[in-house]
Amino acid sequence: MSEPITFLNGEYVPHSKAFVHVEDRGFLFADGIYDFVLVHRGRLINEEAHLDRIHYSLGELEIAWPLSRDELKAALREVIRRNDLVEGYVYIEMTRGVAPRDHAFPKDVKGTVVIIARHAPYPSDSVARQGVKVITTPDLRWKRCDIKSVALLPNVLARQRAIRAGASEAWMIDDEGFVTEGCACNAWIVTDAGHVVTRYLDRAILSGITRRMLTEVLAKEGVRLEERKFTVAEAQSAREAFLTNTPLHIKPVIQIDDRVVGTGEAGPLTLKILASYRAFVAAQANQA
Numbered sequence: 001m002s003e004p005i006t007f008l009n010g011e012y013v014p015h016s017k018a019f020v021h022v023e024d025r026g027f028l029f030a031d032g033i034y035d036f037v038l039v040h041r042g043r044l045i046n047e048e049a050h051l052d053r054i055h056y057s058l059g060e061l062e063i064a065w066p067l068s069r070d071e072l073k074a075a076l077r078e079v080i081r082r083n084d085l086v087e088g089y090v091y092i093e094m095t096r097g098v099a100p101r102d103h104a105f106p107k108d109v110k111g112t113v114v115i116i117a118r119h120a121p122y123p124s125d126s127v128a129r130q131g132v133k134v135i136t137t138p139d140l141r142w143k144r145c146d147i148k149s150v151a152l153l154p155n156v157l158a159r160q161r162a163i164r165a166g167a168s169e170a171w172m173i174d175d176e177g178f179v180t181e182g183c184a185c186n187a188w189i190v191t192d193a194g195h196v197v198t199r200y201l202d203r204a205i206l207s208g209i210t211r212r213m214l215t216e217v218l219a220k221e222g223v224r225l226e227e228r229k230f231t232v233a234e235a236q237s238a239r240e241a242f243l244t245n246t247p248l249h250i251k252p253v254i255q256i257d258d259r260v261v262g263t264g265e266a267g268p269l270t271l272k273i274l275a276s277y278r279a280f281v282a283a284q285a286n287q288a
């Protein structure tokens with residue numbers, strides 16, 4: 001296979017030559033944002049929602065768009081084309097740019113933009129339906145988790161703890177014992193009444209694009225959504241649990257720490273909304 005092509009500040013370069021300067025503020029201060037868009041059948045899924053979130057994250061950090069939204073859309077398509085990307089993702093990162101190290105914002109600096117393409121098979125129905133284990137861990141992150149910042153060290157440490165414990169994800173717990181979200185996902189449970197519960201949007205969690213799309217799917221399916229906090233104990237004794245993010249869609253959670261959730265298999269409501277969500281993604285991918 002030929003070498004992947006990466007977009008770096010307006011140029012398309014071989015991935016092995018895509019270098020960012022040592023005084024890039026993303027490297028020095030994690031002074032940047034990122035996003036991650038699913039590519040299915042060669043198409044960007046939920047593109048506008050991801051671009052809106054980039055706009056929000058940049059705005060909250062007062063980083064000017066280093067290129068226009070239309071230029072970004074064109075670059076995304078060109079990265080997909082040059083990499084023959086049919087199934088996978090594009091990773092987008094934008095930082096405040098390169099400047100001599102100083103905490104204050106530099107003047108007249110153009111932001112850095114990187115787009116990386118990744119091939120990854122679209123999960124088959126049976127892979128998508130497989131349940132995962134999660135652990136819980138204190139949420140050590142900052143107070144602006146609504147910004148998709150590249151400052152991910154607590155997420156990295158929590159994920160590594162999960163892997164060491166034989167799980168695939170960690171759900172983070174706030175100081176009052178409530179689940180915020182996962183290292184790279186939103187967290188959900190299903191109550192005995194068949195209602196779906198996820199934490200409301202505030203600065204403690206990221207507004208997941210899958211979360212947003214799923215709320216529409218739930219409304220269409222007539223499933224009641226409760227946006228509220230829930231504890232680890234409530235999650236462990238919930239009828240079903242699942243997590244959501246761009247690559248995994250809706251992933252059944254079958255164990256939380258040492259407690260099996262529900263029957264220990266993917267729950268029926270989770271599977272139903274997973275199927276609806278996959279149909280929704282397929283419909284977008286098939287749009288002309």
Ligand SMILES: Cc1ncc(COP(=O)(O)O)c(C=O)c1O
Pocket residue numbers: 036181182183184185186205206207208209210211244245246247
């Ligand atoms: C902390 C966090 N929460 C939630 C999500 C889910 O967001 P999305 O559905 O947009 O992928 C992610 C995705 O990376 C994340 O990093």
